[in-house]
Amino acid sequence: MNTDLLLAQKFYxxxxxxxxxxxxxxxLDNNETASEAYLLLSQISFERExxxxxxxxxxxxxxxxxxxxxxxxxxxxNHYACNDFPKAKSAFEAVLTIDPKHRDGLRNLGVISKKEGxxxxxxxxxCDALTLDSSDELIRRNLFDVLKAIRWEDVRVxxxxxxxxxxxxxxxxxxxxxxxxxxPVVATLVFSSDHILLANKVLGSSPIGEGVGSSYRSCxxxxxxxxxxxxxxxxxxxxxxxxxxxxTGLRRVLxxxxxxxxxxxxxxxxxxxxxxxxxxxxxxxxxxxxxSELTLLKSMQDELSAKIKDGxxxxxxxxxxxxxxxxxISLDEWIDIxxxxxxxxxxxSLFETxxxxxRVEARLLGEIEVHSPVTDKTSIKVRKQYEENxxxxxxxxxxxxxxxxxxxxxxxxxxxxxxxxxxxTCSILIPGCGTGQQPIQEALRYPACQLTxxxxxxxxxxxxxxxxxxxxxxxxxxxxxxILNLGECDDQYDVISCTGVLHHMADPVAGWRALLSRLSPxxxxxxxxxxxLARRHVAEVRQWIAQQNLTPTEETIRxxxxxxxxxxxxxxxxxVLSIVDFYSISGARDLLFHVQENTFSFPNISGxxxxxxxEFIGLQLSRPxxxxxxxxxxxxxxxxxxxxxxxxxxxxxxxxxxxMYQFWCRRSE
Numbered sequence: 031m032n033t034d035l036l037l038a039q040k041f042y043x044x045x046x047x048x049x050x051x052x053x054x055x056x057x058l059d060n061n062e063t064a065s066e067a068y069l070l071l072s073q074i075s076f077e078r079e080x081x082x083x084x085x086x087x088x089x090x091x092x093x094x095x096x097x098x099x100x101x102x103x104x105x106x107x108n109h110y111a112c113n114d115f116p117k118a119k120s121a122f123e124a125v126l127t128i129d130p131k132h133r134d135g136l137r138n139l140g141v142i143s144k145k146e147g148x149x150x151x152x153x154x155x156x157c158d159a160l161t162l163d164s165s166d167e168l169i170r171r172n173l174f175d176v177l178k179a180i181r182w183e184d185v186r187v188x189x190x191x192x193x194x195x196x197x198x199x200x201x202x203x204x205x206x207x208x209x210x211x212x213x214p215v216v217a218t219l220v221f222s223s224d225h226i227l228l229a230n231k232v233l234g235s236s237p238i239g240e241g242v243g244s245s246y247r248s249c250x251x252x253x254x255x256x257x258x259x260x261x262x263x264x265x266x267x268x269x270x271x272x273x274x275x276x277x278t279g280l281r282r283v284l285x286x287x288x289x290x291x292x293x294x295x296x297x298x299x300x301x302x303x304x305x306x307x308x309x310x311x312x313x314x315x316x317x318x319x320x321x322s323e324l325t326l327l328k329s330m331q332d333e334l335s336a337k338i339k340d341g342x343x344x345x346x347x348x349x350x351x352x353x354x355x356x357x358x359i360s361l362d363e364w365i366d367i368x369x370x371x372x373x374x375x376x377x378x379s380l381f382e383t384x385x386x387x388x389r390v391e392a393r394l395l396g397e398i399e400v401h402s403p404v405t406d407k408t409s410i411k412v413r414k415q416y417e418e419n420x421x422x423x424x425x426x427x428x429x430x431x432x433x434x435x436x437x438x439x440x441x442x443x444x445x446x447x448x449x450x451x452x453x454x455t456c457s458i459l460i461p462g463c464g465t466g467q468q469p470i471q472e473a474l475r476y477p478a479c480q481l482t483x484x485x486x487x488x489x490x491x492x493x494x495x496x497x498x499x500x501x502x503x504x505x506x507x508x509x510x511x512x513i514l515n516l517g518e519c520d521d522q523y524d525v526i527s528c529t530g531v532l533h534h535m536a537d538p539v540a541g542w543r544a545l546l547s548r549l550s551p552x553x554x555x556x557x558x559x560x561x562x563l564a565r566r567h568v569a570e571v572r573q574w575i576a577q578q579n580l581t582p583t584e585e586t587i588r589x590x591x592x593x594x595x596x597x598x599x600x601x602x603x604x605x606v607l608s609i610v611d612f613y614s615i616s617g618a619r620d621l622l623f624h625v626q627e628n629t630f631s632f633p634n635i636s637g638x639x640x641x642x643x644x645e646f647i648g649l650q651l652s653r654p655x656x657x658x659x660x661x662x663x664x665x666x667x668x669x670x671x672x673x674x675x676x677x678x679x680x681x682x683x684x685x686x687x688x689x690m691y692q693f694w695c696r697r698s699e
Contacts (some may be wrong), residue, residue, distance in 0.1 A: 074086045077088065081108045102122070131621075140152045170204070182219065207431070247297070254299055259305075304379060312425060343369075344371040398508065401519070415625055422465060427474075460527050463494060526548065538628055554647065557691075558693075567605035568606060659679075
């Protein structure tokens with residue numbers, strides 16, 4: 031490389047882009063090493079967001095036949111920044127003409143195809159890019175995001191099914207990748223497979239028992255041998271109504287076979303029976319169970335209990351039957367003597383979750399640190415609910431990359447200058463931590479911070495303590511108490527993250543005020559509360575439940591779920607089927623039977639913040655397209671902090687905050 035060009039490169043790398051530019055222009059005057067000089071000049075202009083100038087340099091290089099792969103790639107970035115997607119696409123295609131295995135070129139073509147609505151083309155590009163570099167999490171997220179728009183019934187999808195499945199299976203081995211975000215997408219992929227579609231027809235048209243004839247058994251076996259389905263069943267609750275109906279029918283068939291034709295179980299992998307048991311346990315046995323099934327189940331359990339009591343070793347088929355029974359009722363509820371078969375082999379994971387973990391949690395109940403008594407009437411009722419049904423039930427969380435609160439705020443709200451202390455060690459309070467999913471994930475994300483989490487429910491905290499130990503958490507303190515009594519201690523916190531709690535209090539503003547009393551000077555708060563508009567369908571079902579005078583017993587919750595699942599398509603109650611919480615007993619209780627629920631609107635939130643003397647930092651949006659749409663509607667509010675605008679926006683797009691409003695705030699200066 032020319033000495034002057036090397037010097038220009040050093041100027042550029044040292045941050046002196048003006049000197050680098052001058053040196054490159056001098057080189058062009060002498061017509062020396064023009065290709066690299068054009069490239070560096072274009073790069074400098076691109077970083078200044080002077081895209082016209084950047085493209086002019088690249089065009090001059092191309093006119094002189096000096097353009098290389100790097101020139102085409104930078105041209106693609108420029109055109110993309112100008113929203114000229116056709117020209118960006120042509121530039122990246124030129125990159126691939128030179129190097130068909132250019133990972134970033136493939137990824138960018140995928141992004142453009144997604145923007146243009148060419149979903150299958152985007153999937154193809156992302157799959158090819160991921161094949162080249164399976165460790166690239168950005169490409170993996172891009173692929174999973176675009177899979178949401180796939181129409182699986184499209185025959186063209188079949189051509190891509192093999193690479194899609196391969197990358198989905200590989201994703202299960204990346205602990206940093208948050209697969210739980212994409213469970214519905216992956217579940218839809220799996221359940222669109224030919225063997226499952228065929229089995230679904232069989233289960234839908236054939237009753238339990240002799241109706242599932244031998245000619246149909248092969249498709250059932252194919253389903254049970256699906257390795258991805260096995261992993262998916264263990265990973266998380268599958269929150270789709272058609273999948274629940276399918277798995278309910280499949281469970282019936284397996285039970286009938288295990289009682290009446292146990293020899294046929296030799297064709298069913300025991301790992302699948304175990305996976306079915308894990309899925310049922312995660313849902314807290316929410317699936318419909320018929321009287322005929324209970325009769326078969328009792329017969330099978332009596333037989334297995336007799337063998338266990340007599341000390342007879344359980345054969346392979348007996349073990350499969352034991353796993354199938356665990357898909358109906360937790361093992362700890364009917365096994366008094368733990369057989370050796372549960373201590374090793376494929377059944378050991380069932381012993382771990384359905385017997386051992388519960389014993390550990392029972393022991394941990396006596397070790398929970400008490401912060402304060404629970405005396406508020408509403409708090410007592412809420413505590414009772416979560417003692418009976420700890421929530422949420424979760425199996426796995428992705429390990430997030432290490433960060434700081436300041437860095438997260440900087441990423442979310444570039445216009446906000448976070449206090450310096452938030453970029454280092456700081457104290458974090460998580461009120462209403464439930465079963466520990468949020469505080470454990472935050473403890474992993476902020477390893478330099480000390481976290482304190484508090485909850486009303488001792489059983490929820492015992493679950494959280496067990497899982498915290500499993501994840502090796504050392505910077506989290508779990509306390510039992512009521513946030514209304516936080517004023518009884520002197521501790522202050524730099525960050526208070528309270529999501530999904532205030533709307534379950536009799537007076538949410540009083541709870542918010544109690545939290546504010548513990549916020550240190552310069553601290554920030556993250557608040558999450560239900561949206562009145564987004565919860566309108568939930569409110570209708572809750573009203574229907576109240577009119578029916580239904581009590582929140584597990585059996586009633588099961589029956590209510592069954593009624594909603596089987597309601598006609600036009601029944602408005604079916605709208606709640608799109609909510610993940612519907613698919614477990616504790617989730618359905620929290621969703622539809624909660625003893626105390628308030629909802630908010632943007633005017634409500636604005637009024638509460640004024641009352642408390644708080645300043646709005648910004649909304650943490652669940653989907654980027656919400657912000658993109660808002661900015662198109664309100665270009666005069668680039669920071670998206672105008673409550674009046676958001677209120678108007680939500681009236682047009684009432685499902686934008688279907689989980690809840692999540693936003694950051696601080697004391698007014």
